[in-house]
Amino acid sequence: MADQARWLLIVEKAYRGSVETQFADALYCVPELHRQSGGCDLVLRGPAAGYALATDFTPELRIGGRTLASLPDPGASVTRLMAAGVTVMVEEDGLTALGRTARDRLLPGVRVIEGGALASRWPAYEQVWFL
Template identity: 75%
Template sequence: MGDQARWLVIVEKAYRGSIETQYADVLYCVPDLHRQSGGCDVALRGPAVGYALDTGPRPTLRLGDHTLDTLPHPPASVAKLLAAGVTVLVEEDGLAALGRTAAERLLPGVRVIEGDDLAARWPSYEQVWFL
């Protein structure tokens, strides 16, 4: 069948996670999609662009005498995607909305694109998914 075309996965909503989600976040399934398809590109738009920023270490949450250190940490998930060979794109407008220093805090390997560029790329993908 030859080489498969890549899939585009778009994430627009930023969800910080909660006790219920623990180790998983919206990006949790992307490495498997990448491995099982011809490869994935992930586009982060709007508030989800913040997932690609270096925010320091994963926070912990103290509830009474219990410490939760298994909460999702989106920058760690993005770093894992990059290490797996997933292309991670962030839209310029979403990055600008996070402040003038946001671009300086982008994780290494994340690519910035203009918003119009994303729609222009759609025909080159086998599938486009919104997570």
């Protein structure tokens, strides 16, 4: 599964960003890490498993008469990462915690892995990063 030079990136915290970080979310640096490393695999676990779900939610914030529509959209970020060649996986435990319909709402191309199996994959990677 993992090539020798690939890096494993793990995201556990589900932080959507804020008005102050409209341009960024927890996945903001992944495209550059993918490019510089020769390839990355991304695992979403815990609350961050929600990043891998299709949703109708539009990240917008209304402040007074102004609507900010430039807030981070993790689902769109995950879709762009997969299009760039990043393998995206979600831990089954995190997915289960999101409810019984979560698996049905996975973005196309996201792989589900067993929760206890993640650490056993680490030796196959050049580096393991927690973002």
